[in-house]
């Protein structure tokens with residue numbers, strides 16, 4: 001399997017471990033990611049609200065470049081925001097001929113053009129959670145993550161508005177499913193699609209800290225050992241700002257936040273270090289040491305009490 | 315045959331047709347240009363379907379000696395019968411009258427008068443050429459078997475069965491569950507009058523059980539249906555109850571003694587328990603228990619037989635097998651009801667994850683005095699009374715991600731719940747609704763009553779229900795996140811208990827059942843009616859009727875009305891004794907059939923049988939509805955349709971092509 005790959009700026013900086021682990025895991029599964037030649041920044045959230053046409057042109061250029069190497073397959077973005085910007089630009093260019101013309105006028109300056117709708121883009125998660133057969137993943141597992149309790153965190157940008165008609169965006173399950181293939185326990189995580197605060201840390205830190213606190217608390221309340229994310233922004237906020245949250249709210253959160261590709265790597269038998277683990281702020285060492293050799297015995301489900309009414313289970 | 319003398323009648327339909335088509339011009343043109351085809355009379359009239367219009371045809375047949383009639387008006391679906399009957403009154407074989415649909419197919423779909431007029435002329439020419447090829451036909455008469463099969467013993471099926479049986483005709487009522495009663499038997503109170511469901515339902519149920527004209531088969535399934543209107547042959551599997559019914563006196567001792575207790579996902583909606591040998595509820599009809607083989611210890615481990623030991627009459631029979639019975643019936647009513655939407659498919663609402671989120675049917679059972687909590691409204695722990703309760707309307711309805719339709723009963727059902735919670739717990743109640751829909755008799759009055767009980771109504775679609783507390787107040791509660799669209803604000807309401815008013819969905823096997831009986835389903839999966847407004851209880855297959863929620867969500871009064879309506883139709887068929895069917899049928903020519911069997915599976919009405927001995931296909935004329943699918947499909951050209959012969963169709967096509975459509979002016983193609 002082959003894809004075009006648009007890493008985005010974060011994966012060259014703070015989220016290097018995301019990139020490294022994704023490549024390693026991909027290679028193990030026989031997937032080749034071909035980087036889009038000469039790609040540029042997606043414009044993040046800010047640019048869209050400052051200058052729409054320029055913002056659409058930024059993503060339009062990435063789409064045009066991906067189209068030039070279309071023979072490699074669909075375009076994959078590991079960052080939820082990059083993907084959203086790609087899909088948003090493509091969608092609006094398809095809806096508005098005028099916008100498409102404007103973007104193309106700009107692209108022409110660089111000798112490029114883009115026909116809206118001609119590149120299929122998707123999240124890196126969908127490569128591993130949808131395109132690859134479940135059995136292939138299980139076959140590659142060398143060390144099941146038995147006993148590890150994981151909160152699957154999708155973040156808001158990967159869920160809505162769902163330009164590519166993805167699964168239930170109110171309560172997605174594909175990351176949950178992938179994690180359980182690796183042998184880990186998925187905990188109930190009701191806030192799985194809630195916002196991590198994004199760039200709000202730069203604008204109004206207290207607001208961002210409250211958003212982060214809610215997520216950390218919800219994971220801990222549901223007995224998670226670790227949060228697993230699919231977006232560099234989410235990882236950064238939950239991990240790097242955990243300390244600030246603790247100081248601001250006088251809490252004592254200490255929950256590691258890793259990328260899903262990193263734990264896939266661990267399960268596939270890579271050394272944590274190769275996966276960029278230990279670079280995180282909240283160290284995952286203690287938690288990873290908890291992994292058991294055998295699946296934990298699930299206690300037979302007992303009635304909560306003599307009087308309790310039975311309940312349907314998902 | 316003598317020379318063709320054709321009369322053409324072009325209808326204005328008020329301005330419906332005349333507004334777009336130059337009707338006088340069409341009539342004049344037909345007389346002038348279609349004389350060679352045999353047109354001797356051509357007239358226009360404001361309303362051909364009026365008695366004046368019909369008399370016009372009759373008089374011309376009698377006085378002008380017409381032997382063919384063409385009426386250019388609306389769709390034959392509406393008035394073909396009218397004009398054929400008019401022709402018949404004047405002594406003309408009705409099948410020598412043909413319609414051209416210049417309303418549905420011309421005036422309603424065009425705006426350009428010149429083009430529309432030209433197209434109307436082409437349609438008339440087609441009909442004229444076609445009718446010239448028509449032969450007189452006689453309707454097919456089939457005798458009607460007096461017995462009726464009713465499938466599904468919910469309130470709709472019960473009503474239908476009783477109406478027919480009370481008129482003195484035999485009924486077979488087949489119900490898949492151990493007892494009749496359907497969903498209504500699960501409820502405590504019914505809106506808007508709040509009468510006790512059991513009090514109004516159980517008398518009907520016992521009437522069915524004791525009726526000399528009703529052969530009740532519960533714990534049974536229809537396995538096969540053959541035949542056609544008037545003469546259906548139905549095979550029914552009576553699943554083994556592992557009980558000799560003749561010996562069982564319904565004492566229920568077996569049920570008490572059985573050591574196996576399992577969650578009852580059907581009748582108790584998953585919120586209560588039953589034994590492995592059980593009756594779903596005390597007033598079950600019939601009152602015999604059913605042994606649930608997959609859960610019975612004896613069948614799993616080979617020992618137990620407690621029920622057998624304690625049964626005072628020795629009625630338990632572990633060897634008992636399923637029984638197959640064949641019955642012959644003239645008509646069939648399908649009243650198979652609905653399923654409740656599985657709210658686990660709306661994971662953000664937490665059903666199946668959060669203990670105190672309940673489904674509507676769970677709540678019905680909880681309210682029922684005979685239910686698992688003896689009618690106490692409590693949290694999942696079985697003891698704590700809620701102090702605050704949220705009721706979420708439209709859970710899975712009116713939502714493109716789930717079901718795009720309105721389930722019609724849930725607003726009223728939610729109001730009923732609000733009232734019951736208020737009455738029994740005094741809790742604070744929030745109803746979350748998108749739009750309030752209370753259109754039935756006394757329904758809005760009930761809404762006002764619930765408003766006066768100080769229920770809070772929040773207009774907005776709930777986006778999420780979670781136990782993720784943000785502050786002290788929310789700790790330990792279920793938090794409903796909703797946009798209050800009247801206030802224009804996001805709100806978070808912490809509550810003890812939430813009830814999801816789930817959508818009504820077609821039965822999981824509705825597609826298979828439809829196929830078995832040769833009827834069709836709407837895109838949502840509900841059984842399709844023959845006409846949504848004018849014939850809501852018939853189907854496109856003669857002799858098969860539908861009633862109750864099987865055709866779409868509805869309340870009890872509407873389900874009962876449909877049960878009665880379907881019964882009335884069946885009774886009228888039975889009383890007539892014979893049924894005249896349209897002679898428009900397909901026939902296989904034995905000589906030309908190559909035996910390839912291509913047509914066999916194509917027929918939507920299962921009308922084609924294959925004879926292995928002679929290796930040819932044959933069409934059953936009572937089943938065939940004359941759709942023409944097989945005629946078109948037969949590679950050997952061995953099938954012809956009465957009233958749709960190749961000559962007739964080709965003549966019509968030639969007529970349609972008489973005019974050149976490329977030219978706006980009327981040009982005759984040489």
Ligand SMILES: Cc1cc2nc3c(=O)[nH]c(=O)nc-3n(C[C@H](O)[C@H](O)[C@H](O)COP(=O)(O)OP(=O)(O)OC[C@H]3O[C@@H](n4cnc5c(N)ncnc54)[C@H](O)[C@@H]3O)c2cc1C
Nearest residue numbers: 466468469470490496497504505650651652862863869870
């Ligand atoms: C929570 C809730 C509360 C409600 N409260 C009210 C109320 O207060 N007032 C009101 O007017 N309406 C109420 N309704 C609506 C009411 O339930 C329906 O209008 C009514 O039950 C429809 O009756 P039915 O006979 O069409 O279908 P059902 O009640 O569904 O009965 C169908 C029967 O057919 C059987 N069956 C199905 N398939 C087969 C098969 N293939 N072979 C044999 N048997 C089969 C089923 O087992 C069942 O017994 C409520 C609905 C819900 C969900």
Ligand code: SF4
Nearest residue numbers: 562563565566568625
């Ligand atoms: S114990 Fe025997 S008689 Fe009594 S209900 Fe059971 S089977 Fe019937």
Ligand code: SF4
Nearest residue numbers: 907908910911913948
């Ligand atoms: S398709 Fe024609 S040839 Fe084939 S079995 Fe049917 S009637 Fe005979």
